[in-house]
Amino acid sequence: MSKKQQRKMTVIFVVIGVLLLAGIFLTAGASAQEEDIVTVIRDAVIHDTNKIALFGLEVNPGLISGLAVTGILTVFALIVRIFVIPKFTLVPGRFQMILETMVGYFSGLAEDSSPHKNRLLSAYIFAAGLYIFTGTMLELFGIQVVTTAGHSVALPAPLSDINGAIMMGCTSYLFIVVGGILNNGLGGVKGALKEFSLPISMSFRLFGALVSGAIVTELVYYYTALSYVVPVLVGVLFTCLHALIQAYVLTMLVALFYGEVSEPSEKKLRKLAAKAQKTEVRTAEAA
């Protein structure tokens, strides 16, 4: 970069900085919040104030976020299925590469963690990972919905709603238990039940991580002065990071525990080996 360009860039940054500072000071005290910060944070954690009407039910905004994520991903999947997948080539283009990397990552994680049986596991962690990631990234868009009290709230991550986090944790645990039963019968259940704290830890890990992100975002956006520059760090970077980290952690844990409970027992392995030996002998005799 030449000296002239450096000078130009410095001037631009200084002007932007001055404008931001002017904005902060001129708008200080101008915006009137409908709720105080304690109510906002309390509502972000337990959702007892702001409810959204859904077919006659009063639900948390997190559920609406979940439905929005499902809608967005459904439209995306439909578009990809109809317009992109039929045009897949053996030498992939950029978008095909992204899709294949996503599927290949979850498929590889499932194969590594559970080499014996992993078809269902890879599909589950693909869906769960995509749901957590997209749901958390939804926070960034700040989609507004109107509550039953007439307030406007931005849609939070679906898993920052404790009901959503409990659903994800318990479903993942049940999935692990079912995997154990399908692969190892009651022996598999024993292995899964040993980890009885898993649904609680998985649920609250998700809930804690996402609600903390939501609280920080609420705090930042509550005060007008913090709404300049700071959201770039705490809003965008933190959201992107914890979207990735939480999707990775949950899928990794599910894959690991599923692999553990679905691993064939020694008795089963002996049986399988004996069966394979018998088949070999029969084949040799037939030959």
Place this chain on the structure above:
Amino acid sequence: MPLGLNFTQIFLHLFNFLLLFAILYFLLYKPVKNFMVHRQEVYRKEAEETSQNLEKSEKARAEYEEKLAQADREIAGLKAKSGEEAQAHYDRQVKAAKDEAEKILRDAREEAERQKAAIVQEAQKDISDLVTDAAEKLALHQSSQENFEKFLDTVEAGRAEAKN
């Protein structure tokens, strides 16, 4: 419920997630995975075909090499045979040439001997004629014993020279 827990909402979340799972599985995961498997299969088949072709070409190469070696052996045999034949022909030719040369030499010697003998004979005859002429001349002009003795010595010397 404490902490805002609500079973209806948990089930709604579950229904939503299961629906999303089914949609993502059938619309996105399965087709992409199938394509990846298909590509793997295509490349595996290609690799297999390549390996088979490689094996075939290795086999063909070995066959050609064997054939070449066989041809080389045949060529070497033919070469050796033709070498032997050429050597035999050469030997025959050399022998014939030697025989011819010996014959020519022998004939030449014989001819030379014959010519020599003829020359000597002629020379003797000439000498005898000369001697006779000389003797006649001497007998006519000199009658002394001394001259006669001289004459005899000269004849003897002439004979000895002619023999050598």
